[in-house]
Amino acid sequence: MLKIVNLHASVGDKEILKGVNLTVEDGQTLALLGPNGHGKSTLLSVIMGHPNFTVTEGSIEFNGIDLLSLPVDQRSKAGLFLGMQYPSEIPGVNSADFYKAALNVRRDKPMSLFTFYNKLQTAYKEMGIPFEMSNRNLNEGFSGGEKKRNEILQMRLLEPSTILLDEIDSGLDVDAMQVVAKAINEEKAAGKTFLIVSHYARLYDMVTPTHTAVMVNGRIVVEGGPDLYKRIDTEGYEWIKRELGVNLEKEDGPMNKVSIGVCATKEAFKK
Amino acid sequence: MEKVLIDEAISSFRLDVNPGENARVKLAAFSTFPNVEITVNVHENATFEGAFADFSGNGGTFVLRVNLLGKGAKATWKSASICAGAKKVFDTNIIHREGDTEGLMENYGIVSKNGKLHFKGTSAIEKGAKGAATRQNAKIIIFDPGCDGRADPILKIDENDVKASHGAVVGKLNDEHIFYLCSRGLSPEQAKRLITLGYIRPIEVYFDGELKDRIEAAIEEGL
Numbered sequence: 162m163l164k165i166v167n168l169h170a171s172v173g174d175k176e177i178l179k180g181v182n183l184t185v186e187d188g189q190t191l192a193l194l195g196p197n198g199h200g201k202s203t204l205l206s207v208i209m210g211h212p213n214f215t216v217t218e219g220s221i222e223f224n225g226i227d228l229l230s231l232p233v234d235q236r237s238k239a240g241l242f243l244g245m246q247y248p249s250e251i252p253g254v255n256s257a258d259f260y261k262a263a264l265n266v267r268r269d270k271p272m273s274l275f276t277f278y279n280k281l282q283t284a285y286k287e288m289g290i291p292f293e294m295s296n297r298n299l300n301e302g303f304s305g306g307e308k309k310r311n312e313i314l315q316m317r318l319l320e321p322s323t324i325l326l327d328e329i330d331s332g333l334d335v336d337a338m339q340v341v342a343k344a345i346n347e348e349k350a351a352g353k354t355f356l357i358v359s360h361y362a363r364l365y366d367m368v369t370p371t372h373t374a375v376m377v378n379g380r381i382v383v384e385g386g387p388d389l390y391k392r393i394d395t396e397g398y399e400w401i402k403r404e405l406g407v408n409l410e411k412e413d414g415p416m417n418k419v420s421i422g423v424c425a426t427k428e429a430f431k432k
Numbered sequence: 433m434e435k436v437l438i439d440e441a442i443s444s445f446r447l448d449v450n451p452g453e454n455a456r457v458k459l460a461a462f463s464t465f466p467n468v469e470i471t472v473n474v475h476e477n478a479t480f481e482g483a484f485a486d487f488s489g490n491g492g493t494f495v496l497r498v499n500l501l502g503k504g505a506k507a508t509w510k511s512a513s514i515c516a517g518a519k520k521v522f523d524t525n526i527i528h529r530e531g532d533t534e535g536l537m538e539n540y541g542i543v544s545k546n547g548k549l550h551f552k553g554t555s556a557i558e559k560g561a562k563g564a565a566t567r568q569n570a571k572i573i574i575f576d577p578g579c580d581g582r583a584d585p586i587l588k589i590d591e592n593d594v595k596a597s598h599g600a601v602v603g604k605l606n607d608e609h610i611f612y613l614c615s616r617g618l619s620p621e622q623a624k625r626l627i628t629l630g631y632i633r634p635i636e637v638y639f640d641g642e643l644k645d646r647i648e649a650a651i652e653e654g655l
Contacts (some may be wrong), residue, residue, distance in 0.1 A: 209615050210611075211611055213607075230621070232614070233611060233614035233615055233620075234617050234618075234619050237614070237616055237617040245612070248612065249609050251612065251627065252630065253627060253631045253634075255630070256628045260619075261627065269626040319616060
């Protein structure tokens with residue numbers, strides 16, 4: 162269980178999360194929606210422990226552990242996984258070497274090379290990525306869609322219990338979307354917990370969330386079942402103001418305020 | 433012709449690569465930094481390939497001067513240095529004295545423990561060396577706040593119709609990269625090590641057998 166209570170987080174002087182309360186029970190699939198720049202990506206980054214954000218108040222409990230007291234690697238080993246919106250390209254780090262290291266840090270004894278390569282080959286096949294790419298540098302020169310598939314591939318390899326996906330569907334073509342949705346559904350069937358950020362109903366329709374939460378102005382303003390994401394898909398966010406009396410705070414300040422965790426590309430187009 | 437020199441065996445010398453010949457010089461410093469000056473004259477259609485793997489604990493100035501003297505002469509130079517607490521200067525020069533010559537130098541380094549590392553690279557194309565092509569790359573990763581890393585790429589061009597370029601990067605490890613690797617379970621130390629290995633390891637391909645193993649071990653130890 163992931164339990165977030167009154168979470169406040171800032172980047173520099175700017176507070177982005179302003180008292181988030183959200184609980185994701187084991188086995189749930191939560192769709193997290195909200196307008197651009199209102200804190201969805203930040204929330205996911207803060208859960209994983211991104212160093213750019215400072216938590217100023219509140220708590221995150223993960224399966225009874227105080228998550229905020231753990232360094233990033235320990236959060237991963239505790240069973241968390243963040244599929245990133247913009248996975249880093251890391252020159253000089255061979256993908257297969259990295260996956261092997263990431264698998265072995267969560268084991269007492271290193272995995273045999275034979276077992277590792279079998280596992281790796283299966284994962285590549287499932288994700289429809291040519292196995293030769295395992296010999297390339299991590300994400301280097303990968304297309305947007307390849308990077309996203311590569312995130313899901315790591316989700317499969319590392320077998321986390323709770324998976325955060327940040328706009329994993331952006332940059333995916335229809336076929337890739339099917340592959341990703343299939344992988345998510347298989348993990349769901351195995352009892353995994355998901356917190357999925359997306360702007361589009363298309364992915365949600367494919368993975369059938371059990372719950373929806375909407376984030377506005379750095380807080381969760383409304384929660385509900387799958388109907389809620391469907392309503393937003395057809396009506397947008399305007400009704401939230403009308404029915405809940407929540408005014409959408411406009412992003413102020415110049416573009417250089419855009420930071421990690423904000424969808425910068427979309428911000429740039431939002432003139 | 434191949435020359436492999438280790439530690440104290442690296443001394444100042446002058447080498448002539450005769451027309452049409454190939455020469456390879458491989459240097460490895462584990463304990464003693466070579467405070468030496470090496471001059472290589474590459475004649476017509478001759479090729480010089482040099483590689484230098486440096487893990488020594490002390491410092492000094494290493495000077496390499498490659499003169500491309502005949503048409504069709506080529507030179508490549510690659511170095512990788514781990515500079516932990518020492519003060520090292522790599523003064524690398526490739527001088528195109530004749531046209532249709534090619535030069536490439538790549539210097540990679542890691543500075544830690546208040547060390548100072550200076551890559552000074554000069555690529556010169558002299559008057560009359562039409563059609564010369566020269567390139568230099570320098571990259572330095574700074575590990576701790578007290579370190580000093582400098583890259584001075586110098587291009588001296590005295591002729592038209594030539595190709596000349598350089599790239600220089602000095603900086604600390606990217607926090608975003610470290611976060612990415614840590615988010616998959618690697619400790620910050622493991623993440624730094626993996627990124628740095630990828631950066632310094634390419635020098636290994638220029639060495640073989642036992643020396644290659646020794647270099648690999650020195651890299652592991654140095655990180």
